[in-house]
Amino acid sequence: MKHLSPTQQKFVLHWGEMGTRWGINRTVAQIHALLYLSEKPLNAEQLAETLNVARSNVSTSLKELQGWGIVKLVHILGDKRDHFESMKDVWEMFRVVLDERKRREIDPTLRLLRDCIAEAAKDKETDAYTEERLKALRDFFETTTSWYAQIRQWPTKVMVKFIQLGDKTLKTLRLGG
Amino acid sequence: MKHLSPTQQKFVLHWGEMGTRWGINRTVAQIHALLYLSEKPLNAEQLAETLNVARSNVSTSLKELQGWGIVKLVHILGDKRDHFESMKDVWEMFRVVLDERKRREIDPTLRLLRDCIAEAAKDKETDAYTEERLKALRDFFETTTSWYAQIRQWPTKVMVKFIQLGDKTLKTLRLGG
DNA sequence: CTGTCTTTTCAGTATTCACAGAAACGTAGT
DNA sequence: ACTACGTTTCTGTGAATACTGAAAAGACAG
Numbered sequence: 001m002k003h004l005s006p007t008q009q010k011f012v013l014h015w016g017e018m019g020t021r022w023g024i025n026r027t028v029a030q031i032h033a034l035l036y037l038s039e040k041p042l043n044a045e046q047l048a049e050t051l052n053v054a055r056s057n058v059s060t061s062l063k064e065l066q067g068w069g070i071v072k073l074v075h076i077l078g079d080k081r082d083h084f085e086s087m088k089d090v091w092e093m094f095r096v097v098l099d100e101r102k103r104r105e106i107d108p109t110l111r112l113l114r115d116c117i118a119e120a121a122k123d124k125e126t127d128a129y130t131e132e133r134l135k136a137l138r139d140f141f142e143t144t145t146s147w148y149a150q151i152r153q154w155p156t157k158v159m160v161k162f163i164q165l166g167d168k169t170l171k172t173l174r175l176g177g
Numbered sequence: 178m179k180h181l182s183p184t185q186q187k188f189v190l191h192w193g194e195m196g197t198r199w200g201i202n203r204t205v206a207q208i209h210a211l212l213y214l215s216e217k218p219l220n221a222e223q224l225a226e227t228l229n230v231a232r233s234n235v236s237t238s239l240k241e242l243q244g245w246g247i248v249k250l251v252h253i254l255g256d257k258r259d260h261f262e263s264m265k266d267v268w269e270m271f272r273v274v275l276d277e278r279k280r281r282e283i284d285p286t287l288r289l290l291r292d293c294i295a296e297a298a299k300d301k302e303t304d305a306y307t308e309e310r311l312k313a314l315r316d317f318f319e320t321t322t323s324w325y326a327q328i329r330q331w332p333t334k335v336m337v338k339f340i341q342l343g344d345k346t347l348k349t350l351r352l353g354g
Numbered sequence: 355c356t357g358t359c360t361t362t363t364c365a366g367t368a369t370t371c372a373c374a375g376a377a378a379c380g381t382a383g384t
Numbered sequence: 385a386c387t388a389c390g391t392t393t394c395t396g397t398g399a400a401t402a403c404t405g406a407a408a409a410g411a412c413a414g
Binding site (some may be wrong): 222258 | 389390391392393394
């Protein structure tokens with residue numbers, strides 16, 4: 001690493017930008033991009049040098065990536081420094097990120113919706129229409145998360161096959177059009 | 178509106194919080210929450226008062242929500258002020274948001290990946306491994322977006338039925354396990 | 355136990371982002 | 385064209401977030 005080809009730079013910058021759009025710190029996303037493109041695991045110093053950020057910054061970003069579960073610490077023979085590598089299977093990687101976002105964001109939202117609906121049923125302040133809207137939202141999240149919980153277990157190969165069927169599933173499942 | 182029930186407040190605050198986690202401005206998300214819960218369209222002043230934010234802020238936030246396509250301007254008979262209402266069908270709402278995020282973020286990413294891959298094939302600086310990783314990412318986005326393009330057209334009813342099948346689709350489609 | 359190398363924590367600083375308030379602009383009625 | 389009401393744009397301010405550099409903590413070899 002250390003100096004990146006223009007192509008690699010372009011990707012790393014873009015990935016960082018995408019990160020910010022989805023609520024991920026730019027540097028965190030850039031480090032992830034770098035590790036994803038790298039055949040060999042990299043250490044904190046290499047990352048800091050390549051991206052021109054402080055090592056402390058790299059350290060916390062790596063912690064965050066490990067927290068997401070898409071980067072892990074590995075050791076290189078004869079080198080006592082920690083090295084890091086990204087998960088390389090794209091499908092698996094997105095599955096892991098989805099799992100985590102579900103756990104951090106969707107599940108709490110579902111809990112809150114249930115609480116709100118229970119409260120709304122009791123108190124007189126909250127009008128019926130609001131209650132109805134909250135229930136609609138809850139139903140949506142319940143339906144989609146339960147679906148996700150099932151299909152996330154499928155092996156990647158099955159998943160890809162399924163996805164590639166696309167529209168055709170409609171006929172096979174006789175869901176009408 | 179003007180004063181919200183504690184339940185409504187709880188939801189509006191949470192929705193705002195969720196917004197920030199997904200790269201949406203907090204106030205924008207709160208306004209959306211309010212409109213979603215409200216049976217009647219609201220005007221800018223009502224929103225500003227209820228949320229205690231400046232009208233100018235409401236104005237820009239409403240523009241943003243209209244840009245996303247989940248809030249629209251309506252007129253009330255005998256009132257010349259603009260009123261706004263949120264889309265109420267949750268499935269449709271998420272479909273619209275997904276469409277928009279695809280357009281703004283996924284599509285440009287896909288274009289960039291294709292560019293990078295084309296460049297990588299030519300220049301000697303970018304190693305083969307990087308090229309391979311970029312192709313894996315591109316394949317992922319191509320497969321998933323083309324799937325989405327097909328299923329997004331399904332009527333909500335069909336969609337819900339399909340989702341509720343969950344795991345069962347596997348057997349019916351004979352995709353093995 | 356000591357010295358060296360590495361990672362982590364922390365406090366201060368910089369940058370980015372959100373917001374308020376004022377001014378400018380638009381529109382419809384008279 | 386003027387007025388009244390509403391919307392949008394713009395600039396300065398404040399808050400949140402990201403980042404750096406230094407110090408502390410940890411690991412290991414000798």
